Amino acid sequence: MEDKKIRVMVAKPGLDGHDRGARVLARCFRDAGFEVIYTGCHQTPEQIVAAAIQEDVDLVGLSCLSGAHRYLFPRVVELLKQHGADDITVIGGGIIPDQDFQMLYDAGLKAIFTPGASLDSIVEWVKTNVKPMP
Amino acid sequence: MTPKQEDIEKAKRIRKGDVRTASRLIRNIEDQIPEAKTTIKHIFPHTGKAHIIGITGPPGAGKSTLADALIGSFREKNKTVGVLAVDPTSPFTGGALLGDRIRMQRHAEDHGVFVRSLATRGALGGLSKAVGDAVHVLDAMGKDIIIIETVGTGQQEVEIINHSHTVIVVLVPGMGDEIQAIKAGIMEIADIFVINKADRDGSRQLYAELMAMLDMANISSDGWRPPIIRIENVFEPISFQKKLEELSGKIEGHFQYLMDSQLLGDRLRRKSMMEINEALRASILEPVLKELAENGELEMMAEKLIQKKSDPYSLAEEIAGRYLKNVP
Numbered sequence: 001m002e003d004k005k006i007r008v009m010v011a012k013p014g015l016d017g018h019d020r021g022a023r024v025l026a027r028c029f030r031d032a033g034f035e036v037i038y039t040g041c042h043q044t045p046e047q048i049v050a051a052a053i054q055e056d057v058d059l060v061g062l063s064c065l066s067g068a069h070r071y072l073f074p075r076v077v078e079l080l081k082q083h084g085a086d087d088i089t090v091i092g093g094g095i096i097p098d099q100d101f102q103m104l105y106d107a108g109l110k111a112i113f114t115p116g117a118s119l120d121s122i123v124e125w126v127k128t129n130v131k132p133m134p
Numbered sequence: 135m136t137p138k139q140e141d142i143e144k145a146k147r148i149r150k151g152d153v154r155t156a157s158r159l160i161r162n163i164e165d166q167i168p169e170a171k172t173t174i175k176h177i178f179p180h181t182g183k184a185h186i187i188g189i190t191g192p193p194g195a196g197k198s199t200l201a202d203a204l205i206g207s208f209r210e211k212n213k214t215v216g217v218l219a220v221d222p223t224s225p226f227t228g229g230a231l232l233g234d235r236i237r238m239q240r241h242a243e244d245h246g247v248f249v250r251s252l253a254t255r256g257a258l259g260g261l262s263k264a265v266g267d268a269v270h271v272l273d274a275m276g277k278d279i280i281i282i283e284t285v286g287t288g289q290q291e292v293e294i295i296n297h298s299h300t301v302i303v304v305l306v307p308g309m310g311d312e313i314q315a316i317k318a319g320i321m322e323i324a325d326i327f328v329i330n331k332a333d334r335d336g337s338r339q340l341y342a343e344l345m346a347m348l349d350m351a352n353i354s355s356d357g358w359r360p361p362i363i364r365i366e367n368v369f370e371p372i373s374f375q376k377k378l379e380e381l382s383g384k385i386e387g388h389f390q391y392l393m394d395s396q397l398l399g400d401r402l403r404r405k406s407m408m409e410i411n412e413a414l415r416a417s418i419l420e421p422v423l424k425e426l427a428e429n430g431e432l433e434m435m436a437e438k439l440i441q442k443k444s445d446p447y448s449l450a451e452e453i454a455g456r457y458l459k460n461v462p
């Protein structure tokens with residue numbers, strides 16, 4: 001009997017070690033019925049992309065509080081493309097100033113969530129925009 | 135390309151080590167997509183080369199940490215490694231938090247290492263139903279070593295024995311009387327014991343109890359007595375490195391022992407029996423059950439039982455007579 005599940009990865013690129021938010025989000029995704037891979041802190045974009053491909057996830061959620069998102073987020077999207085895996089949706093969250101939104105969308109991120117966003121709204125976004133891959 | 139050519143292509147890519155194709159196939163196996171079986175048919179002849187190592191033990195005992203260290207040690211010897219790490223699916227939401235990977239992420243970029251997390255999806259026994267076929271995928275990719283980490287087990291989750299050549303049971307001191315219960319189950323499947331966090335109170339006692347248990351176990355003179363390795367603290371690099379070498383020596387020693395003693399043949403036979411059992415169930419019983427459920431007969435039969443108009447055996451014989459050519 002076919003039983004398709006949404007698989008997501010929650011990853012924390014960069015140097016900041018505050019992963020409470022990422023952990024809460026990971027648990028919230030699990031409660032929404034997703035299979036969630038959490039990679040832990042201090043991940044390079046290369047590590048994140050390698051893991052995402054090995055795990056065959058539908059979505060990568062990046063969380064960054066250090067301010068390096070302008071480099072790290074686009075780099076993840078770029079590397080996915082290089083590996084022929086640009087069908088994996090990338091979203092970002094963390095402390096991200098409004099003026100950076102456009103450049104992140106242009107880089108290929110599909111959604112940005114700032115600390116004000118409710119967890120439910122993130123789950124809702126994923127349910128609407130991400131389907132398990134064929 | 136015809137579907138058949140496509141499957142042959144896929145199988146070829148997997149044998150060349152293509153990660154995307156392999157991980158997608160594992161996904162389709164988990165999702166029980168019927169086409170996945172066809173690809174498995176093409177890779178199956180190319181499996182059977184890897185040494186498969188199972189790691190099991192109670193929750194939080196340090197299984198993933200140990201798997202990570204073993205990956206490192208096998209890589210130093212230039213062996214490629216595939217890992218299947220199983221974590222439980224929540225019975226309430228169907229979701230799962232797959233956390234084993236965190237401990238192994240330092241190997242993410244190493245092309246000689248492939249780590250895949252699996253959720254149990256309701257399977258009992260500490261594994262996922264997809265494990266058997268996922269092992270075939272990693273094997274066909276050419277991984278020399280395949281490590282399977284079970285969920286943190288209680289006692290009865292001994293499925294791992296059907297899937298591995300060498301089973302490592304990881305224990306920690308301070309489980310108290312639990313050892314009594316554990317004895318009944320996972321004790322019998324251990325080829326190697328690791329006492330983790332052995333710098334803690336109770337480590338000596340646990341060691342003594344295991345030794346006493348093994349003394350009673352009636353191992354023949356040419357038999358394999360499971361060694362017990364005490365790892366004081368994984369965070370102390372020098373002592374840990376020594377213990378790790380000891381452990382990988384025992385792992386290799388055990389595989390050698392299997393090959394020398396014909397026991398490898400026994401294990402392979404046991405595994406093949408399980409595989410054919412499962413495949414028969416999937417292609418005979420499940421389609422029948424599905425049809426009976428869909429056409430409402432299953433419910434009607436339940437009704438007959440309630441009203442005592444029939445009994446389970448007569449009903450089953452009637453169904454068997456309808457579906458099977460030769461009913462004994």
Ligand SMILES: Nc1nc2c(ncn2[C@@H]2O[C@H](COP(=O)(O)OP(=O)(O)OP(=O)(O)O)[C@@H](O)[C@H]2O)c(=O)[nH]1
Nearest residue numbers: 192193194195196197198199286330331366367368
């Ligand atoms: N003190 C000490 N801590 C350890 C040792 N081995 C592992 N740990 C810690 O124990 C915790 C659990 O380790 P894991 O490797 O995740 O354990 P696990 O058995 O894989 O856990 P589950 O998969 O959740 O059942 C981690 O915080 C490790 O850092 C050890 O030898 N000594």
Ligand SMILES: [Mg+2]
Nearest residue numbers: 197198233234
């Ligand atoms: Mg673990």
